[in-house]
Amino acid sequence: MYRGIYEALELQGKVKSAVLLDGTHMGSRCMVKNGKCVDLTGNDTDWKPFEKDILEAEETGTFRVGETTVFVELYLKNPHLVILGGGHVSRPCAHLGKMLGFHVTVMDDREDFVTKEKFPDADELITGSFEDLDKFIPRYENAYYVIVTRGHAGDTMCVRQIFERPYSYLGMIGSKNKVRVTREKLLEEGFGQKLLDTLHAPIGLPIGGKLPEEVAVSIMAQIIQVKNSHAGVYCDQKVEDAVLSGREGVMMTIVKQSGSSPRGIGSKMFVEAPDRTAGSIGGGSVEFLAMQHCANVSVTETAVYELSQESAASIGMICGGRVEVLFEKTGNRLLHNL
Template identity: 40%
Template sequence: MDRLIICGGGHVSLEVVHMAARLEYEIIVIDDRIEFANPRRFPLANQVICSSFLDALDQLGSRGSDYYVILTRGHAFDRVCLERILNGRYAYVGMIGSKIKVAAVMKSLQEAGIPPKTLEGVHSPIGLSIGAQTPAEIAVSITAELVKQRAHRGPNAMPPPDEPGILCTIVKKSGSAPRGVGTWMHVRPDGTCVGTIGGGTVEYQTKLDALEFWAQGRSEARQVYDLTHAAAELGMVCGGKIEVSMVCKK
């Protein structure tokens, strides 16, 4: 699962965590103030680290699938976090701030030796431009940009979880089915799921079939699902067929 590492535990961070909790990230919040970095404030986060930003980032290390959201209480801290992050691996890094303050941070980092091309890849000011004003609205713009970035990386951007269950992957598609080849859904033995192959009736049926294969002790199977009939009944123009590979991992 991709990690969403949020630097700063303020009001915007709180809203981002609430929204990102539905987006299947491992959410980590770091701040150096105990009143802003504790599990009671962020019950939806997977991990909350109260430490200096540099120590926390060093503790976490970096991965090519990490998403960083920099929302600290000041640009001095923003700069410290951004410099450390840019010297590691990541899939996305965004930083809040006005254009003037962001420009000052970027100039400082360029003078410190960070290549201009690397700095150009930073999403700052962070979030999609939707006229957001309140912390909740800003969080909407940030999480929307995270969704956009992950979609740009393709269906294999987030690897399936390494745990028991049935991995359902679209291996063939025809027509206007909503999701493409390579899209996956991991069905746990208790029926909960990670990922999606399109939602709706077909996804529900896929889950039921996967759980039946699990109960039968089968290791691998393929199933074809036809969306055309269901779409016609609902007066929809979408349809098509998907072929789904199901692989059980005990």
């Protein structure tokens, strides 16, 4: 179940999954693939009543569909920054992107514009026609596209192709008049207004930047703003490694939270045995009690834990909190000595 999620995450950089927290099919989990909910648990669950709400969910959290509580998780990892155009603005964008943890790709149709000397921070440099974008740059869910080609034709060509693929951000440089003309042309070609509204153009936050470095700061600031606008699941590499290595145990996930607690919604901890764990749901008494409960987990269930004033004070919190933890059994082997 989780293995499929993490394998897809490595390939796509973004995965949406959902689990039913109560009702007849409690514990059923799905993953969104090609705009549909695909069951991961083999429970013969009909996901159609929940599909629309799951597809529309933009961040990690719970919601109700009829009498059923659904917990949606948005996994995000390895963001890619794809810069189309190798001019003056591209260089500081690539530098800032790498500094911010992005995998950076720079593409231009002029070979002398995409050299290691000009882009020492880039992970990948591509020379090729923007008309053949799909041949050079694979589709990737968690991609942030910055279009800064040398002309109107190149910009429009790139936007047209990116509209046909998934992306987390799409921005295009240019004057208001140039942007207006581009939008009108794309509308005439049949691209809908809703899709056009996802295009950030003119690109960047309006901070009055003039120098290439200043424009790059405004672009990357906008990308950070978009990237952090929706709550996702922090992907602990140790948890992922435990799952991909085939270890069996119990996955604990915080699905609801109120008041103060050390970890937020979506935080995960994988428990194989008391001395073989990965990740954390906050430490302290809550984590201790949850770990003890793992020995009694048969398939899927939830439990609520209160963080008392005394417990909160011991870890530096001002007031207590309340968390609901989801327990999911992974594999068939029972946990012992927990």
